Amino acid sequence: MIRLTRTLPLLKQTVSIRKDYNLLGKEIKVMSESRKAGDKELKEKQDQFQAAEEAFNESFAKLRAEHKIVVGNAADAIDLCDLVRLNYWKVPTTILCSALSLAKDSLKASSTT
Numbered sequence: 001m002i003r004l005t006r007t008l009p010l011l012k013q014t015v016s017i018r019k020d021y022n023l024l025g026k027e028i029k030v031m032s033e034s035r036k037a038g039d040k041e042l043k044e045k046q047d048q049f050q051a052a053e054e055a056f057n058e059s060f061a062k063l064r065a066e067h068k069i070v071v072g073n074a075a076d077a078i079d080l081c082d083l084v085r086l087n088y089w090k091v092p093t094t095i096l097c098s099a100l101s102l103a104k105d106s107l108k109a110s111s112t113t
């Protein structure tokens with residue numbers, strides 16, 4: 001099992017890659033609809049889009065392969081709030097009984113801000 005504090009940077013990197021991927025997809029759609037870009041420019045953007053998609057899939061597969069994420073202390077509980085905001089619950093997460101109250105308090109505090 002991997003501590004959440006060690007896994008969270010990889011999760012944030014994965015989400016950042018996904019955002020880049022989505023932005024490139026929108027840009028390609030606009031470029032192809034408006035025909036402002038030449039075929040060469042459009043091909044370059046499509047290649048970037050493909051590379052971003054592959055990077056996202058690789059990053060997320062690596063993240064899932066790291067087994068379960070463990071929330072076991074106050075720092076992990078705070079990071080759990082970031083995990084909730086990133087909406088990546090496909091990553092297995094375990095909250096230890098000793099950290100349950102910390103996790104609840106952190107989630108409650110983050111929902112009021």
